[in-house]
Amino acid sequence: MSRNNTPRGNLRTRPSESELKVQERLNTKAIWAEAISRNVLTICKYTVPITITYFITDSVKAIAGTTTNYNVVFNFLADLNANQWFAYIFGAAGIGFGLYERNLRKKHVKRSSTRISKLEHEINPRRSSSHLTPTGDTRQGDE
Incomplete structure (x- = not known):
């Protein structure tokens, strides 16, 4: 089977104008989807660590200066x-x-x-x- 033949044996024809338009629309949508997903991943990559840091510092501020069970647990771990x-x-x-x-x-x-x-x-x-x-x-x- 030569390169220009389909499995049925017919010569390949040039795609029609409507097929080219459909293919172009699909390519455009794929490019947009890739760009959006890349931006979402970049946003997540930077916002997740910042959010985690915010909540950790907020919880440390809440217990700062008070004698709580945290001191007991910390001293126990330090003694181990x-x-x-x-x-x-x-x-x-x-x-x-x-x-x-x-x-x-x-x-x-x-x-x-x-x-x-x-x-x-x-x-x-x-x-x-x-x-x-x-x-x-x-x-x-x-x-």
């Missing part, structure tokens, strides 16, 4: 040695993230190892194997 707990939390999160990423890598290697070895064998049938496990780990005796 929060910096030490943050270190433990971030350390555990880092270890968990590392284990998660390692499992993802092994799944990916296992999924693609057979395809890659088949492609390598097609290129060079005498190619020797590295004898890695399907997950990409070294063999038991090679460690």
Whole structure:
């Protein structure tokens, strides 16, 4: 089938004047919709943080200078040695993230190892194997 033929085999004809007008109207509407959405996103990007900051400062002003339960909670958190707990939390999160990423890598290697070895064998049938496990780990005796 050549480039100028439709699937039915007829030659393509030039679009009619009404089809061109409809296409032009659709293009104009798409340009307007994109411009409006871009402006709305820009407005949201700047107004949301300003609004959040306003409400936070307003709530701090409301409790400023008064002895409330907030002082008790703040003193309790200060006595917990929060910096030490943050270190433990971030350390555990880092270890968990590392284990998660390692499992993802092994799944990916296992999924693609057979395809890659088949492609390598097609290129060079005498190619020797590295004898890695399907997950990409070294063999038991090679460690």
